Amino acid sequence: MTSTTQTLPLLLEEVECVRVERLSPSFVRVELASPALADFGVDGRLYDQRIKLIFPATPGGPLPSFEGADESWFYTWLDKPVEERGHMRTYTVRDVVGEGADTRLVVDFIVHEGECGPGGTWGANARVGDRLMLLGPRRGMPYGGIEFIPGDARTLLVVGDETAVPAVAAILEQLADDARGHVFLEVPFADDVLTLRHPDGVVVRWFPRDGDPRGEALHAAALDHLGTTPHRLEVSDDEVDPDLWETPGHSSSGEDVDATSRAVGHDFDGLYAWIAGESKVVTALRRALVKDLGIDRHQVAFMGYWRVGVAMKS
Ligand SMILES: Cc1cc2nc3c(=O)[nH]c(=O)nc-3n(C[C@H](O)[C@H](O)[C@H](O)COP(=O)(O)OP(=O)(O)OC[C@H]3O[C@@H](n4cnc5c(N)ncnc54)[C@H](O)[C@@H]3O)c2cc1C
Structure with missing residues (x-):
C-alpha cells in the first residue's frame, strides 16, 4: 500500500477493508485501514464529517493512482477514462477506531434493492482485503465537510x-x-x-x-x-x-x-x-x-x- 499524497492538504490514500459486518438487512459496516490514516482528523468533533470514496470501475479492478498528485489532482483524475479513474461517491465517517498507524475509519453502507451504483454494489459485496481510494481531512488542515453546526441552539x-x-x-x-x-x-x-x-x-x-x-x-x-x-x-x-x-x-x-x-x-x-x-x-x-x-x-x-x-x- 502506498502513501502518495504527503504534499496535499488532505488525505488521498489507498485503504484496505479489514472488517465487514452485516448490521441488518440494509446496513453493512466496514472498517477501512491504512497507515496513512494516522494523519486523519479534524480540529474538534467530527459530527457528520463526509469523505469521498473511489471505487474501481469493475469489482476488484485497478484503482486510480495519485502518485505525485498536486493541487490539480481532481481535474487530472477527472480527465482519465472511467475504466482508469473509477467512481467517486460520498460517505460518512460513522466512527474512528484504533490510533496511529492502526487508525481505522468505520463506514456504514446502505444495501438497497433495485438499481445499484458502484458504491452500493461495493458495499453489498465488501470483503476483507478489498481496496478503495479514500479522500478525507488531514489533521491540522482545513477540509470542510461538516454541516452539523448547531451553534447555541437549545x-x-x-x-x-x-x-x-x-x-x-x-x-x-x-x-x-x-x-x-x-x-x-x-x-x-x-x-x-x-x-x-x-x-x-x-x-x-x-x-x-x-x-x-x-x-x-x-x-x-x-x-x-x-x-x-x-x-x-x-x-x-x-x-x-x-x-x-x-x-x-x-x-x-x-x-x-x-x-x-x-x-x-x-x-x-x-x-x-x-x-x-x-x-x-x-x-x-x-x-x-x-x-x-x-x-x-x-x-x-x-x-x-x-x-x-x-x-x-x-
Ligand atoms: C454527505 C453525504 C453522506 C453520505 N453518507 C452515506 C453513508 O454513510 N452511507 C451510505 O450508504 N450512503 C451515504 N450517502 C449516500 C450515497 O452517497 C448515495 O446513496 C450514492 O448515490 C451511492 O452511490 P451508488 O454508486 O451506490 O449509486 P449511484 O451511482 O449514485 O446511483 C445509481 C442508482 O442507485 C440509486 N440509489 C443510490 N443510492 C440509493 C439508496 N440509498 N437507496 C435506493 N437507491 C439508491 C440511484 O437512485 C440510482 O438509480 C451520503 C451522501 C452524502 C451527500
Missing part, C-alpha cells in the same frame, strides 16, 4: 433516511450530555432499526417503510412535531434539484441566506434543524419549514444525500 430537530443514519448516529454520540431535541429516522425495514447512543434529552423515533412510499411517514411525523398541516409530501419530480444543498453556508439554488430569512409566526427560537436524505423528501420538508413555517434559514441545513434514479456526480 433544541434540535434531526430528520434523515437510511443514507443519513450513519451521520445521525455519529452526531448523537458526540452531542453534549444535556442536549435536547427530536430525531426522526426512516429505514427500509423494521429490522434496520439500530440501537443508537444518545443523550437522555433527545428522543429518537424510527419509521420503517416496510414497503410503504418513501418519505411519507417521516414527512408527516416531522411536521406534526412542528405543529403544522398539511402533512402530505407533495412535490413534483421536476421541482427536485438532485444536488439540493441548502445550508447556512452554501446554497445550491443560489439563494442569499440573509435575504431569505424572515420573522417567524411560530416560536422556533433556539431551534436548529438538520435534514438529510433523498432529495425529493428533503425538498418537501424544506418547503414546509422555510416557505410555509418561515423558519429562519440560518437555523436549518437541508441536504439531498441522493436522488432516486440519478447516479451521483463525483
